[in-house]
Amino acid sequence: MKKGQLGFLAGTHMVNDLYQGAIPAMLPFLMSQRHYSYAAVSGLAFAASGLSSLLQPVFGALADRKSRPWLVPTGFGTAALGVAAAGLSGNYLVTWLCVALAGIGIAVYHPPATSQARAAGGSSQKAMSVFSVGGTIGGALAPTLVTLVIGGVGFAGSYLLAVPSLVMVILWALKGPWMRARGHVAASPLVTGASAKAGAGAGAGAGGTGRTDDWRSFARLVAVIIGWSIPYVTVTSMVSLHAQRDLGESAAAGAAVLSTFTAAGAVGTLLGGWLGDRHGRMASVRFGYLVALPALLGIAWAPAFPVLVLSAAVFGVAMFLPFAAQVTLGQDYLPNRPGTASGLTLGLAMAAGGLCSPAFGWLADARGLPAVFYALLAVFVIPVVMATRLPDRTLPAPDPPSPSLVDPVHTQ
Numbered sequence: 409m410k411k412g413q414l415g416f417l418a419g420t421h422m423v424n425d426l427y428q429g430a431i432p433a434m435l436p437f438l439m440s441q442r443h444y445s446y447a448a449v450s451g452l453a454f455a456a457s458g459l460s461s462l463l464q465p466v467f468g469a470l471a472d473r474k475s476r477p478w479l480v481p482t483g484f485g486t487a488a489l490g491v492a493a494a495g496l497s498g499n500y501l502v503t504w505l506c507v508a509l510a511g512i513g514i515a516v517y518h519p520p521a522t523s524q525a526r527a528a529g530g531s532s533q534k535a536m537s538v539f540s541v542g543g544t545i546g547g548a549l550a551p552t553l554v555t556l557v558i559g560g561v562g563f564a565g566s567y568l569l570a571v572p573s574l575v576m577v578i579l580w581a582l583k584g585p586w587m588r589a590r591g592h593v594a595a596s597p598l599v600t601g602a603s604a605k606a607g608a609g610a611g612a613g614a615g616g617t618g619r620t621d622d623w624r625s626f627a628r629l630v631a632v633i634i635g636w637s638i639p640y641v642t643v644t645s646m647v648s649l650h651a652q653r654d655l656g657e658s659a660a661a662g663a664a665v666l667s668t669f670t671a672a673g674a675v676g677t678l679l680g681g682w683l684g685d686r687h688g689r690m691a692s693v694r695f696g697y698l699v700a701l702p703a704l705l706g707i708a709w710a711p712a713f714p715v716l717v718l719s720a721a722v723f724g725v726a727m728f729l730p731f732a733a734q735v736t737l738g739q740d741y742l743p744n745r746p747g748t749a750s751g752l753t754l755g756l757a758m759a760a761g762g763l764c765s766p767a768f769g770w771l772a773d774a775r776g777l778p779a780v781f782y783a784l785l786a787v788f789v790i791p792v793v794m795a796t797r798l799p800d801r802t803l804p805a806p807d808p809p810s811p812s813l814v815d816p817v818h819t820q
Contacts, residue, residue, distance in 0.1 A: 414528040414535055416583060417521055418542030420480055423576040424517045425543035427487035427510055429550030429670060430569060431456045432645045434495065436652060436662055437558050438503075446649075448500065450769025452507050453645045457637075457762030460511025468519035468751020476520055481580045483517025486510070488573030495558065495566025522750040526739060533689050536732040537681025544674035544728060551648070551663040551670070559659065619743040625799055626741035626749065632798065633734060633753055634760040635791025636697075639704060639784040640727055641761025642768050643669065647707065647720055650777045655713050665717050672724025673731075680729035689733035690800045696729030697795040704788055708781030730795070740801045 435449040444452075470476060490510025497503045522539070529535020557568050647669060648662035657665075680692040703726055706719030738753040739746040768780050 414525060414538055416579075417480075417525050417528065418539050420484060420517075420521060420576060420580070421525075421539055421542035422546035422549075423572050424484035424487060424514060424521075424546065426546035426550050426553070426572055427484065427491045427569075428456070428514050428543075429547035429644075430491050430554050431494075431507055431510065432648070433551040433554035433663065433666060434491075434558065435645060436648055436659055437554070437563070439649070440659070441563065442498070442500075444500070445769075446772040447766060447769040450645065450765040450772075452504060453641065453765040453769075454762045455504050455508040456511040456514075457641050457765065460508065460513075460515040461762060463512060463515040464518055465748060465751035467516050468747040468749070469745075471520040471523050471747030471750075472745050477524070479516050479520045480524075481577050483513050483515070483521075484573055485577055486513025486516060488570040489513070492566050492570040495563045495569065498563075519747045519751040522735060523747050526736065526746060532681075533684030533692070533732050533736060534678075534681040536736055537677050537684075540681075540728075540732050540735070541674045541677040544670060544677050548667050548671035548674055551666045555660060555663045619803060621742045621744055622801065623742070625801065626738060626752075628794065628798060629734065629738055629741060630752060632791045632794045635788060635794065636727065636730075636734075637761035638764050639700075639761075639788050641765060642780065642784055643704075643707065643720075643723065645765060646768070646772065646777055646780060647716075650707075650710075650781070651713060651716060654777055655710070655716060657713055661713065665713075665720050668717055669720040669724040672721040673728040676725035676728030677731050679725065681732045683729065684733050688800065689737060690798065692733045693730040693737075693798060694796050696726050697792045699729070700726035701785075701788060701792050704781070704785050708778060708785055737798070737801065740803055743803055 432453065435444075435452065438444045438449055438452070439446075467479065471479070487510045490506045490508070490513060494503045494506035494510065497506055525536060525539035529539070553569065553572075557565050561568075644666070648666040651657040651662040651665045652659060676696070680696065683692040683695070700723055703719050703723035707716060707723060710716035710719055734753060735750065738749040742749040768783070771783060772780050
């Protein structure tokens with residue numbers, strides 16, 4: 409495990425997902441200060457999570473073809489620009505376009521960064537969870553940062569939200585060449601040397617690598633993640649509003665429950681990595697889904713704010729127990745296309761949550777937020793059942809690269 413690279417990548421993940429979390433944290437302020445409806449703010453959630461996620465497989469394919477480490481800072485830099493511009497814009501259409509730009513930046517970041525993290529961590533579930541928890545920490549910090557900036561100085565101070573990205577871009581410029589000089593940035597963690605050249609064409613493990621792509625199992629995993637993303641994106645977008653509109657809490661309390669949910673996700677990510685290394689990654693997948701179902705019921709039923717906070721915390725932990733395992737499982741189902749696997753599992757599958765956001769927004773306008781959460785509960789039963797039936801996959805060790813194909817810079 410290359411701990412230095414892994415820690416640095418986790419830092420970039422924290423900054424990137426800070427902007428992913430900033431968008432739902434801005435929604436209550438947009439409703440109160442710009443008087444947007446549930447349907448309008450759900451449209452913004454669609455722009456951030458839906459349209460952008462559809463592009464992640466494209467950037468995953470680019471990451472598989474050639475190492476492009478510059479996509480990482482480009483991604484979180486673009487996300488910061490979009491979020492700051494969305495806050496400064498007073499027009500809904502312009503705000504929507506800026507949020508979409510932020511989502512595209514998030515889409516650019518994830519596939520190459522995830523492939524680099526797998527290269528640094530190898531088969532360790534704990535290593536992938538360290539990288540993943542950087543993102544969940546960023547998401548947990550987002551509501552506090554947005555509340556301090558927008559709640560303190562208003563949308564006119566939205567440019568301050570770009571400061572974390574600016575700092576990380578500078579660190580990347582200083583540290584990136586140092587990492588590449590020592591071979592810390594890998595094109596693919598699962599296919600190297602001669603195996604990469606053999607599998608680059610058909611992607612079916614040709615050339616005697618013994619690493620075939622299992623598209624059938626991968627499709628089942630994508631279906632599970634689609635079912636995961638719908639309640640995740642909707643709860644992220646609406647749990648703060650639920651605390652304020654239905655339970656009569658303040659904007660600060662709404663931000664607190666959203667921070668609790670995302671912080672619990674960080675705990676669940678680390679716990680899932682530990683559980684996966686100790687008892688197998690399928691244990692973290694199955695246990696996480698089975699616990700998340702009653703926790704979602706608690707969010708829907710919550711008669712008081714403490715019940716909502718507790719349910720959101722348990723739901724956050726449970727939803728992220730399988731997160732690292734799902735990423736590595738997808739890469740092992742498609743060992744010849746790890747970037748594509750990351751783009752599809754983190755991107756296209758996640759798009760379902762964003763694509764469904766407008767429908768749940770309309771339901772909230774018509775029937776209220778509790779009806780939305782009960783509807784999510786009915787939808788979530790399907791991926792819970794499917795997750796318990798996913799097969800694990802153990803890959804053979806990769807062939808060592810031919811000496812004639814080894815890059816001397818990467819062997820220093």
